[in-house]
Amino acid sequence: MAGSQTDWGVLLDLTGPGPKHEQLARALRQAIRDGGLEDGVEVPPSRRLAADLGCSRWVVTQAYAQLVAEGYLAGHAGSATRVRRMASGTGPKAPARATPPPRYDLAPGLPDLRNFPRRPWADAVREVLANTPYTDFGLPEPDGHPRLRRVMGDYLRRVRGAAPGTVLICGGVTDGVTGVCRALVERGHTRLAVEDPGWTRLRRAAEGAGMTVDPVPVDDEGLDVGRIPAGVRAVLVTPAHQFPTGTVLSPRRRAELLAWAWDVDGLILEDDYDAEFRYDRRPVGTVQGTAPGRVALFGSVSKTLSPALGLGWAVLPPQWTVRAHPPPVVDQLALAGFVESGGYDRYLRSARLRYRARRDRLVAALGPARLSGVAAGLHLLLHLDGDAAVVVRRARAADVKVADLDDYRTAPGEPALVLGYGNLADSGVEAAAALLRRAMTTA
Template structure:
């Protein structure tokens, strides 16, 4: 098929002949990739009409490009571009940063167990969401049905109810960035866990916020070490990322007391709080103190990153400030993933999926932990979530374990890179959600041996 509207501009005031301008424009289009090898060009008559020039001008341009080898004519078929330059070579490091290594067994934490998704229910939800009428107006707060579904989900599975407002988000990092822009000012200080979730740290820093790292112990964030002048505290109390600690009730009460005493807000990231197995969940911080706690959640850990949606639960004043910020900058959460989650919840598939996950994950965890302990390795991390951590004494031990495992086909993560300041904790966090049980068994054996040797 001929290209109907070629991206050519003609400057009649230029001293350059029109035929040369046409030839130059076609070369530029081919070089930039707007035309590709094998594309059929318009006839000389059609292109002359499009550009408002004589057919003689276009014929002269085509003749020149024929002579240069850019064009070829096929009898009875038309004129074709013979070839276009190859795309500029990409930096291999940039490619590897964008694309996960598919040739390695991946034990990096933070990915969901997509194998547990009922594919029939998944397809049904997408079809049903696609049958709905396309939107004509934006919902800055999120689709009303989505917000209702999330509120019901949080009430049933996390015990969060009350008068708080549910907003849709595009994920945790996006939500943290919105909160910083809507509630804080550049230069304000926010306390974060160290080590912790660096994408949240990145979102805060991108908004001009000063990030103050606060150490952890076996109970999570050390509340008594939080500087008193911070405007907010970001934490993952249900299952600290990446160390895996669970913040006990006394520490949660202390954090709420700190927030009320100093006027700070608490941003509670409940990224995989639904994934508890043999232990009962502790009350959410948002349940204890809805006046000072902002609750964040995501579908990326319990379902799939395909949906790209999460939620923010806060008191009406904070929720209104976030919606007002979205109105100012013209952003809104993407509705497609919201609609799919609504359909999953409507038919009970979301609840069934969570029950399936809670059956699927404990054997995976046991397989990994048993292999690590068989090599006399200490394993930390509460019986929840989808990762455990093996502490190591130094950065050299950590790097050696990662490098050796990589040479044996296993991708590992390290604690050092999860610090926003100088690294102080070292070790290997290991995720067990992504791989099949067979691949997980293989990867666990290799990882345990490599860590033990390191």
């Protein structure tokens, strides 16, 4: 059966709150919901799964019994226990027809994929394959390859003013934040304050790691530190360029945030997601550079090169040990070589010029609109007088993809659109803006 070929230790993530049998039941339930275990697949006998997972047989039998009661598994005396996804109402749906990509993509979150540095990256990969010792092609080290850890530590100190710390190479910011959240839960800290509005994916990652999320409002000075709830000892922030409002955490609020961390013996999770792109103001250094013992700093190449590479990093306080998913060694070493050669810096300089010119064209093409958050990054806010959801639908009908600011809030607020221009073709700026203006004015 297919189930007998499954690597159960990889498929089932036995982390989070609760005793081991609850962790196993939760992991199996999620695997069934996500489609990792299909309808009718045989799950292993309890003794074999217990041996695979390194737990007692009682843990497995309790988890199986719970899922049989919930309808996720079916078991009968003398026969194997099998998945019952169809009976539980969560079975696989008919394949959906693929939605064609929009002609004009103004959604936030992507860099210019058309200008990915294919040749320099290919050169970096060839250099790795030609000159890397065979010993580096074994299993990836859990914390990442030492060379990339050293290179990124030096780069972050040089470019972002980061302080020395434990550099962890991971699969991206979401992977790194998930690892830290799991470590927090293991230490008994199950609440995380997050910016509202904020990046939805990170909020969901924290919840998936077993944390309760406490939204904290953002204003024109950034996170309102004074409204972090009592009892919370961890906070996730984007201080250099708040997503999605584009505000910078003011010096006063930075001081308040650091004072809060010291007062509650807390940890600040700093998402430095697009710090490389500044146009109308000077770069702002990291909070981690001021208090490395209280801040975990996260970054990746997702907003500079491509999210498809799955390359990220975290700089952690020395006392923190975090489990993440190291990227393939060849890609790690290719990034190390790209940075060491100066190719990454050269690419970023040209990208800044390209994005600034594109932003200027978009702002001009939008005409007399109320805009904010235009000084940095790869997105801006377009404030509206009418219903943002209606404008989003009208724009999509015109083949223009935009995002509603409410998609990043916990409750509806002032109507606005989040317009990303990172992956917008230069040839389509004026046409996209014209269609968007029409969607805003159509009766």
